[in-house]
Every structure is written in structure tokens, then in C-alpha cells.
Amino acid sequence: MAKAETLRRAPLVCVLHALAAGDVGSEALTAACLSAIERDAALHAWTHVDADGALAAACASDARRAAGQPLGRLDGVPLAIKDNLDVAGLPTTLGLPARRARVAQEDAFTVARLRGAGAVLLGKTGMDELGLGVSGRNPHFGDVGNPALPDRVAGGSSAGAAAAVAAGHAIAALCSDTLGSARIPAAFCGVVALKPTFAELSSRGLGAALRRLDCPSLIARDVQDLAPLLQTLAGYDAADPRSRRRRVPLAPPDWAPGTLRAGVVSDLAALGASQDVVRGFDAAVQRAAPVFGETRPVALDIAALDVAATRRAALLLMEAEILAAHGADIAGASQRVLEMLAFAQKKSASDFARADRRLDAHVVRVRRMFEDVDVLLLPTVPVPPPLRAAAEPANLADFTALASLAGCPALSLPLPDGIGLQLVGLPGSDLRLLELGEVLRAVIEAQVET
DSSP, X not given: OHHHHHHTTSOHHHHHHHHHHTSSOHHHHHHHHHHHHHHTGGGOOEEEEOHHHHHHHHHHHHHHHHTTOOSSTTTTOEEEEETTBOOTTSBOOTTOGGGTTOBOSSOOHHHHHHHHTTOEEEEEEOOSGGGOOSSOOOTTTOOOOOSSSTTBOOOSSSXXXXXXXXXXXXXXXXXXESSSTTHHHHHHHTOEEEEOSTTSSOOTTBOOSOTTTOEEEEEXXXXXXXXXXXXXXXXOXXXXXXXXXXXXXXXXXXOOTTTOEEEEEOOTTTTTOOHHHHHHHHHHHHHHGGGSSEEEEEOXXXXXXXXXXXXXXXXXXXXXXXXXXXXXXXXXXXXXHHHHXXXXXXXXXXXXXXXXXHHHHHHHHHHHHTTTOSEEEEESOSSOOOBTTSOOOTTTTHHHHHHHHHTOOEEEEOOGGGOOEEEEOOTTOHHHHHHHHHHHHHHHHHHHHO
């Protein structure tokens, strides 16, 4: 049991090795995770824990490994699933009280891929109501705590997923990211997150927030954990209208040291970043600079590429789509959420068309930006994690929205004080970002230690 207790906080690659070598069994590892979840109930990281189902799956995994017939690389690995992704036999609440009894009849596409690879599904993690929040506050299921910074919010809307991974409740988590929902809580809780290229992973079975941006995403403890998860989840889904056969091929990590052009967002203060974030980001970039062939400042022209205004346009579309998809379930939602949805009801069809056109213009501008750089570096968040009692800052998703609005992959690496370092690449460059992220994190951490 001591081995399992250590491994529940270990990177996925270490867990995979231990399971394959027989150093630990899935049942023992799953039991250790479930015990931690029970001890940390005050974190409110989970909305539903399927202890019986998880232990049964773990026992089946141990039997397969004993027979030399594992289902896949993830066989026996305990994982968390955000409560807006369907897991057969479990409720999908979207953070709403009216959906507590809405039991899913089948797995979401990505969940089915994990189950097919032998993963052990521990249950569902907490989130902001309908994904309309970035703090992890939920009046129905409890505010999610931050294991890394207990006096600060956990971030959102994938708050429970980030908290569960940070606390060692699960080895990794499958969640979603529409405008920053995975990257913000990952930064706040000191873990890593990947929002893949849009439509690289099927969104079937994911409770819609804004379908043109919704993206199944991943949270883990180490960058190297993300590639095996991504490769397990990726694949064409004929039942998802946005999924295409190799819509954007995942390009191999073909960059060579000394040749990669890194664009560093330079006008952070003008974009709303606090002095603490600017200092932390500048220090990280200075340590990371030797990895690149060139680092050049990139000014996000506020007049042309007004990310904050485009994010607000996306939020209007998001509110309208939530009303269309989940309007029957909003009874009992908080006053804050009801007011946000009421705002969308006052708008006209032409307002929504203008918002949609604004998002299209953003895609084109970001493509042009990548004509001069190979990867863009910016903080994950403009301000450090707010205190638990503080109001939710209006601009928390501005820096993550840039990638989401353009369909780009984005990787968030942890930095001290919960601010995060974000890497954004062109669609299809997911594997390049992951390999680059591994190198950057090693370089940055090594220099911090010395």
C-alpha cells in the first residue's frame, strides 16, 4: 500500500511503468486514490465518486495484466472525468442541481476511448455552473478548494479536475476547455494542461457550452504525461459534425534547437497583466530563452486583435448556445448565471451574427501572427489566483482566449504563485508544443534550483 500511496502523486509515466512491471496493482492504486478522495472531501473536487465501479474495473485490469493481456497502455490507471462529459451509468450535472438525476446512457467519445484502453474511471469532478465561471465556485456542490494555494480559488471551470490531480486523487483528468477552462485552474493549482487543436478530439458526449470552441482537454502532473493521453483520445468520430479524418494532422515535433522562433507577448501591462504576473513571466522567459534560436517581442495590437472584446463576443454566443442546449435545466441556477443567460435573451439575431463574424476575423489575424513566429509565449492568466473571498476578475480568461478563439493548441506550464506559462502554436502543432514544453520546464526548473 505504501507504493500505491506514493504513486498516486507520481507522473503518469511512472505509474505506467510500475503497473507494467508489476510493482503495484491497479486495485491497490485505485484504493489509495479513493481513500485520498474521502480524506479530502472538504476540497469539493468531486461531484460523484464511483468507488464500486472503479474497484471492479481495477480488479479486472489486474486480472488482464496477470494473464499478459492488457487492453492498452492506460490499463489500470485511475483517471478523473469532468462533470460535463458523459460517463455511462453516472449523472452528468454540468454543475446544476436540476441535473443530479440525469444519468448518462453511454460514454462520451473520449471517455469511451479511455475505457477501451483499460483506464479506471473514478468519477466526476466539480465545475462552475454550466462552465460559466473561472473560479471553481459552485453554490450547489460546494466551492472547489485549491490544494496548492489553500487561501486562493482553484480556477475554473475545470476546477475539480485540476484540484483532483494536484491533490493526488487521480493520475490525470479529462476535462474541457472553451475559453481557458482547463488552463486557468491548472495554472492556479500548479499542474499542467493541454487544450488540443480544435476538433482533434471528438466533442460528442460533452455538454455544449459553445460548439465552435468546445474542446476536450487534459490535466496532468507532468508534460510528458500528456502525449500518451492525447494519442489515446484522438481519432475521427463520424457522429461529431466537427470531427474530420485527420482534419489537421498532428505534425511531428520537427523543431531543431537554435532554429525555433518564439514570439513573446510584450505589451502585457497594457493587456491587463498585474506587475506580479509580468515579473514572473519575464523571469521565466529569460530562463527559457537559450532553448530558442530567436525570441522576438510580439505586440498584440489592441485595436486590431482585441482579445478581451472578442472573448466577450464569444461569451455572448456561449450564453445563447447554453440556453438552446440546456435551457430546461437552468431552474435553480444561481442568480449570477441566470443574469448572464438573461443578457443573451435580450440580444438580436444580428448581434449574434456580428459576434460570430468577429471570431472569424480573430482566426485570420492569429494565422497572420504565426507567419513570423513558430510558438507564442504569454502568461496563462493576467493576475495571480484571487483570494477565495474575492470577486472573480473579469479578465481572467483574456490570455487563454487568444488560442481558443483561433482553434490553436495551447499548453500551460506551472510557474510559482499560480500564474502559469502558456505556449500557443498553430493548429496541428500539439506534439511540438508538448516536446517543447518538456524542454522548457526542465530548463526553467533547473535554473530555479541553482
